[in-house]
Amino acid sequence: MDNRVTWQVEHYPTLPSTNDYCIEQARLKSKINLAVLTDSQTAPRGSRGRKWVEPTGNLALSFLYWPTFSVKKVGWVPFIASLALYDAITELCGDYPDLYIKWPNDLLFQNKKIAGILIESHVEYPDILEWLVIGIGLNICSAPVVEGREVACLRDFVHTNLPSSLLVSSKIRERLSYWIGCLDQGKELFIRETWLQRSLPMDTSLSVTSSKKIYTGIYKGINKEGFLLLQTETGLKHLSAGELFCLDQYGNK
Template sequence: MIGWRIQRVAATGSTNDDVKNAAEAGESEGLVITAREQTSGRGRQGRVWHSPEGNLYASVLLRPRIPVSEWPTYSFVVALSIYDAVQKALPSAPITLKWPNDVLVDGKKISGILIETVEGGLVVGIGINILHFPAEALYPCTSLAAEGNQQVTISAVLDDLLIALDRWHMVRQTQGFEVVRNDWLAHAKQGILKVKLPGQETPIEGLMNGLDEQGNLILRMDNEQDRLISTGDVLGFL
């Protein structure tokens, strides 16, 4: 089990930056820095992550004992951990997963993940909407409060998240990606996906046909050929 060491701060620019600095100074696995608000929060592909007080913002240092080439699969490890924590808070809600690492409640995004590499480890940034969610975003959003749980605390969600992350981290290291992949696919929203690729204005469409061994999305195209997608945004389901 990971010995989590939680540092709580009122405000910071970015919890990911704080954990990266600690990692580069030799900090061991298990450091968690959480802030009530961030002034320079960011998400995937350099997007701004609005971070007002009332939501969960935390970054975690992991040092996986698997080949570095397999580290990208940790986005699925983290997504499953968030899934478990959100399900604990919303046990009756329809919760699904969206490639590459989004957690959806009733089709709306409730969390964000930013994973960055440091020497010998991963800095895992996690945001979960507890009270607030952005009205304007690339994908419709929601929060735990909006979905019916106004009583849950940030601390309780963090505790559940770390319990789940500890478990999935161990599963990934001892049982491999296949177990993680199968569980992720069991919770993933299926069907025809509309995917926007970097540098392309027009999204492509294809039937979700699983994940490969590196976590790339497999789309079955109209010509019955499979296409691997390594980077992109799923804009919707048809």
Template structure:
């Protein structure tokens, strides 16, 4: 296990409404990047305001950090988080071949959703505010599939998929160093190494998928992720670049 990263804080809370909300509240008084881990989360949320169910024993944490380069660069931390989750889950389960990354913000274990990522930020007058990188992992339990949207990917948990028990605190000890490693690669070498690493582990690369935006639904072959992190589909309309979408298999 890698050591805890230098200069990164750690707060473990017995209960919290949302780790992203708590991280945002703490941000003005923090001197550096800090992980906020909630052992019980009562009002977790996912992308586009969806509820995120966080059962007892699951992982709910947020890294709050300053990203001075603007929204486009802040969004690249979704890739940092995904690759860190890949590494942490591989170390926890010893099954790296079972883990895949689903663009833009989910992680799969044996083809089912085990983790999700939510980035939130606020700022004023064009000045970027603190970035909250929220991460939820089904360590002990997966949500009831009947409570999910009809076309949602089937959920799983580390315990049910592998029989391995790991506590939220133990998982944070794996995730924080992995995140720090990928963050250093991003700030040192730029986005391309992360893009290539993500593609190495991307779910359904080279296969036909459906991408839904707020206005449209497109089906095509997942061919690439571009230099800005956008999804590239090739289909009846030719090459289509999608900066944001939900994708379905």
């Protein structure tokens, strides 16, 4: 049985924020699964309230999804979103050994960020997951200058047949629909195993800021709940949230 999601696609020359537009539609109770693409955002947002700079020619795409799964599964949404993006890039551009997902949902090429995902949701009391918004920003043609961050774009390593934002958007819609179907069907183990195959190499040295504490250790994957496993000097940590940085051989970010 094919229960993949059908998206209503909207494409605008400019929007303040594709995520904000989707949230507005959700609050208007527009019970339609939307995929919203814009050529330019005037007020894009990143995770943890950061401002996001978006050069022209890159991807700004958000989804409004009315879930059929329970709030207990919402923790897997970052994983299926990053898998959809990873799948889209590799299917359109080919496989690259230095392309990884950084927990839970950033994409890195040679430890440089090429894409980020911002997920927002609304839960009706006490535990009904009403809607989800999944925002995806991908550097296709150029990488913004971000202080203290190494950033890359697809053009840095895809030298022929660089896909357009329209083509990438179409492929992400297809793959996100597939991964939502997997989550609906209770295939969290399959999602976890596939995500681990695409994540950072095991035993990568990491620094993780979580609950205002900084942990340094070795990456050991994720557990069955999607928590980050970090082997530290004081034992194995299970982290449910945090900001992660890869460290070089000298312990530098």
